[in-house]
Amino acid sequence: MTTTASSRWKALTDEELTTDAVYDILGAVPDDVWATAACVDRILEDRNTQHALLVHGISRTDSVLERCKGFLPRDEEESSEEGPSNQELLVQHFHHIPSDAQLCQLRAVLLERLGRLNTYVELEKAAVSAAAEEEEEEVDEELDEWEDDPWAEEGSVQTSKPKRTGKLPFTLAEFLSSALLASARALASGQYFDALGILVRRHNSDLWPFRLDILSFIPEHAQPLAYRRFLPSLDSNTNSELRWSSGQPAPDLDFSQLPSTQAAIQEAGASLELTSPIPEQALAQQEPLSFSELTEWYTTRVNTIIQTTGMVDVALTLVQHGASQGIPSLDELGEELSLLSRLVYDAPQDPSSPSDWNLDLWRAMEPEAVVRGYLAHSTPESIAGDMTHLVVPYLFVLEAREERAGNPDSGLQERLLHNYILSAPLELAASIFEASKPTLPTAQRILRNDVHVAQLALACLYGSDALDQWPTMSRIFECMPAWETSGQDETDEEAADTTLASLGTFVTPTTNRPKCTPTDLLLFFQPLSFQSLSRALDILDVHLESGEIFARWSVPAPLRWFLQSSDDLKEQTAWATRMARRAGGTVDPLNALEDWEWLLDDMLKLTEKSESGIKGAFGLMSREEIMTIFLSGLLSTGKIDIAKTLLRHPHGKIDLSPQAVEDICLKCSNELYVNASSGNYKVGEMKLAYECLDVPPPTPRIVSEKEFIEATSRICSFHVTSRGGNPISPIEIRLTKDRLSLISSVLSSNNDAYKHTEVMLDLCYKLGFRNDVTAEVKVLAMMADTALQAEDFTRAYDHSQRMVEIIHKLKADAVSTPLASDTKLQEAIEVCWIACFQLGRQPEYDDLGKKMALLGYSLELCPADKMHDVLTAWRRLHKEDIEEREERLTNRDSAIPQSAARPSILDRNGGGGLFGPRNVASSLRARLQDLHMPSPPLLSTPDAAALASRTFKSVASNFPFSIGHRSQGANSDVGHGAASESSRADSRDDVSVQASRALSKGIGWLIGVDE
Structure with missing residues (x-):
């Protein structure tokens, strides 16, 4: 290797490499x-450069294949020959030439990367294709949304799938350098199911052990149908999990990739650390799952989905897919999810509905609660459909489960349906009954048994508290079956009547059962045959009609009231009274007469029997009683003119005797009188009470009551107060036992009332004492005493004189009757002589002649045992009269001749008698001669005052009125002072004065004056 090439290679970055x-x-x-190592060392993002790098590296390892060709595994025949195996020879070769081992290992890595590069290319194509498809779907959804609702807000459609961009969740370098499981997890999490399918297909054997781990990374809200190719299924041949299939034959492995070659490299000790580590917490499951493990996996996944997302439909889809793949024991779970999904998605909902449904909550619910949950937000329009599509399937499932459990319950469905109907509002119950009409095909009816329909309807209606749902109740009645009962046995009618009579007692509230429920009432109707139920429905029809009439006139009653009152005359009378009195608020003022006639017709209708012989709501009352109550209602509500019209019109509908009309008017007038807050008969209830008496012809009773109302108004106008200091009320006047005391109260509370004699007497007459002489005398006595207290002696004398005239007239009219036999006359006489004695003995009264006349009247009228007391006072006046005459005569003798004769004392006050008029004197003489009365002892006794007091106190027990305190003026004080001085100067000669004071004190106590 040249240093120049090596330096140039190292100097180039990955981005600069081409x-x-x-x-x-x-x-x-x-x-x-x-x-070759240089090719393995670099992992590039550019596909072409990476491909060139991998191809060049692989080409540099071709020579090692030529050198190791002889170490290929031999067939079975060769493997049986003696000598070292090819595997051992290969290990020796790699031990002596480590470079070949390294080249083989590098070649395997490059070949794997080349395969992954090809996979990545396919994954990118799948990602781009998925993004294009989703974009088209979004466009279609937007178009649909525009067509459905052009004013919908942008972005209102929500989906559970992530937005695709055509890019994979990892780069080429990451894919080549990471474990396949990490890439599979990333694709599963991002719901790149097409790309995941390619990865699984191309690397089937590598990913199979981690299939459950990959599935756990798929979001719970993802639709199972989108990744159903990865879901476990059952192999019916092995009764275990079906292995994944790549759909293509497994590729031939290169010499460097053979397991024997990799083993030889490891054994020779020439291995390089080039493989990517497997992600942590990877769940490896090499062996297929058993059928029970498959069921458990699906159940666990379902619970996770519901608990995490609450998406019952997703869980149901997963279970349905599992069942379609032959997974056992998912049927019952699918049933529960199906029923729960109906409750969550199909049943009507509102914002208050629970959103955290789960299987545990569902399984804990009782069947009754489930039925109520299905129909909790149903409306009268939807209840029938909800019952058919939600409740009935659920009830069928319950019955099937009971049968599978070995506990068949054929009445389960009916029982649950009946319980709901009995507890449902009448509006919902009416819709259910309408969906159960006998005229509907049996398959379409919710309740298919006519007997059950009638029983439930009777229980619902008589158990309802509704007062304003009569149209709804009528709708329920119209759904009832009409049985043919032409041959109906009387026993059936008696059974129905007996049952309803028992129901009347049963529905009456008690301390143990304050309210009777429809479920309780159903027990009474269940034993009845359809004939008896038909009779009960006839009775219900009458009760519904009566209930509608009650509601029309603002006196609604629950339907059970008609059961309770069927044999209760008192209750029927009370309700009829309420109906007649409350109807005034319902009557149209513009058509008042017609409406009141309508009310009377309705009330009379309720007394009649129906065509089937069933009594109405007022069946125990007669027509006369209804008319009486109706007229009372008219009068008590102030409809006087309408009452007159209905009574006096030739074709009036109130047919009552004059006596009955009079009694009703008096009763209503008295009721209004008692309830009146003011005594003025020109306003309020008192005005109505007075006008009520104008309805019947004037009879003595009517006139008397009208006069009493007038008297009440007069008394209240005098501002009389009660004991509490408040103005006296009409009811207090009515309840006063001694009505004369009312006149006393008037005189006490008004300083000038005693001056109006005729007014007070008229008040006496109107209080009920017309033609009552005793009462008239007592009133005059009250006025005389009041005048005396006011020191108005003139009016006191006039009142006393009028009393005497009345007594004389009465005595003249009763000559043929002994006085002792006429109690009233004797009572009047007693009041009269006491009143005359009281005024005649007053020292402040300076008219000696009139005082002597008054004492004369008193002496004439008093009892024999009181005459000496009166004489004591009279003799005192007689002495004063003599002294006055002597003084007058002395003065006159000095002015006239001595021959002038002094008139006799008997000529005083108009001639001859001892005390004034001759007839009085003669009668007194006769009485004194008859009695042979000796000289009164109290003329010389110092106890005359005490004796007089005792005498008049005994009289007071029969004196029925009382007068207030006498007002003491300056003159009165002077008079009493003078009398007192005279008493101290000569007690023997002034005994009459002391008797006078004692008598005054006694009569004061007698009339109610406080000591």
């Missing part, structure tokens, strides 16, 4: 080993 330089420089090197 084909001509290879031949020029290396051709000038005489040393074959050096020249």
Whole structure:
């Protein structure tokens, strides 16, 4: 070898090296080993230069083949001869001439690289072709996308395949210098399956042990059909894995590549380290896999795909390919993946649907959960198709599995379907029933048994809480079978009626079962025959019609209510009342009369029986009861004009007796009265309560109630307050037992009320005391006492005088009746004499004549045991009268002649009687003579005041009214002061004053004055 050639070779870089330089420089090197080693030493990126380098290197080793030709392996005959074998001779040759061993080893390396170079050329062609095909596919997809959606965003189509550029994932130098397994891994990772196929075909024997390792580098999301040529398959002849086939005969090996030659080189110790190391963690599997190992590999790969990517369709495709290749025990796995793929890809989804489906999760799901998962996002429009294409196949698979497991369950499919329908919303259930109509071909129906259809429909409808889905319920009813029941046995009807009656009890909530589910209700319908079910459907028809009527008038009820109330008159009455009172919000104001007549027609319709003899929702009520409730509803909602029209019109639909109408109006008026917040009968509920009484003709009861409402309004106008200090409410007035106390409250809360005699008496009459003399007298007594408290003695005397006139008239009208037998009259007399006595004994009242007249009336009317008390007060006044007369006479004697006669005391106040009028005097004389009354002891006793107090306190127990405190003025104080001084000066002569005060105190307590 010349130094010049060697230097030139070393001076050239790999990029500067050309084909001509290879031949020029290396051709000038005489040393074959050096020249061949130089060719092995360099690995270039340029294919042509690399090819020239490899060819030149191989040509420089041709001479060694001539020298070693005699050491080729002999045939069997030669191998049996004695002497050293060719292998031993070759080892000796390489031991003596190491250069030949090196040349053989270098030649083998160059030949392998030449083969790899040819492989790389094919790999590049495959890569370019794949890139061109993908580009065409992308263009087609873009065109399709443009045709489908011209406004779609660019780049919206996503694929799982990497973008091809026509370049391999490694360079020529990397390919030649690396192990084949590393290149195969790179191609598998990049999904260069065509190039990988070329590599496997050309280097079959080298890559076969690492086939599983190569497959593990293929991405899990890659479509199995794209790399199916590399997937393991079963050899039916050997019942194990089928080996790869290159499709072409194995090439003849060069002498340098023979295993014996390589072994001789190693044995001779002339080996060079020229091979590329195998990648770390390489999985080598020389022997074919057994059938169980094949199944395990596919199962593992499926689990890895699902857990890594969640792409059930990819896993399913892999299993289907494995099954097609004869891999055993993949059928059940394929079934599960097929069903799971339907759930993931075919079932309707929404953003809330889980995205982490896997086989473990799928296998842990109960069949009911799977069915719900398939239909979780189904709509009424899609539910039937989803049930047919998703649920039914799944149920068939379950039945087949149970049969394979030796546990056949023929009712599994029906049970799961029924459970879902019973728990589904009514909209979805209606679509399922529509897909199960008896008019459809049996093969197209979801539910194919008519009895089951009826049972499920009854359970769904009566178990539903829906209040606004009556059209949907009617759709379900329209899907029911129509059985021919012309020869129906009464026993079947009784069975259905008994079942529904039992259902009414069963669906009623209890503490143990607050709600009855459709599944519970199904138990009641399952034992029924189709005849009984037909009867039950007739009953359902009536209930649905009733439910629609209820909903129309804003009083919807769940369908089970019609079961609960079928034998409950109280519940039916309550619902009819609610219907009549809530309908006002539904009535059109523009057609109010027509709508209310429509409501009445509907309510009456609910009392009738259907053609099959089934009672309506108000079947326990009569037409009169419905009309009564309807009229009450009209009045309670303020529709007074409509009520009058319907009652008074010649063809009115309300046919009730006058007495019934009167009772209804009074009841409604009272209800409105009680609920009124204001007593003013011109506004609000009180106005309606008053107007209700205008509906019937005026009868005594109606007039009395109207007057009471007017009285209530009058009382509230006086601003009367209750005990709490708040304005008195109408209900408080209604609940007041002693209504005269209301007049007392009016007088107490208004300073001038006692002045309006006629107003107070009219209030008394309207409170229900018209023609009640006792009440009239009591009211006059109240006003007299109020006037007395206000020191308005004139009006107090007028009120007392009017009481006396009333008593005299009553006594004149009752001459033929003993006074003791007329309790009312006696009570009025008692009130009258006490009131007269109270005013007549007042020291502040300075009209002596009127006071004596009042005490005269009191003495005339009081009981016998009270006369001495009245006389005590009268004698005091009589003494004052004498003193006054003497003073007046003395003054007059000095001014007139002595012959003038002094008038008799009996002529006072208009003539002759002892206390004023002659008739009073004569009657008093007669009473005194009859009684033979001695001189009253209290004229001389100091305890007259106490006795008077006890006397009038005993009277107070029968005095039904009370008056507030008397207002004490300056004059009153002076009067009392004067009386007090007089009492201290002469207690014996002033006993009448003390009695007067005691009586005043007693009557004050009697009327309610606080001590």
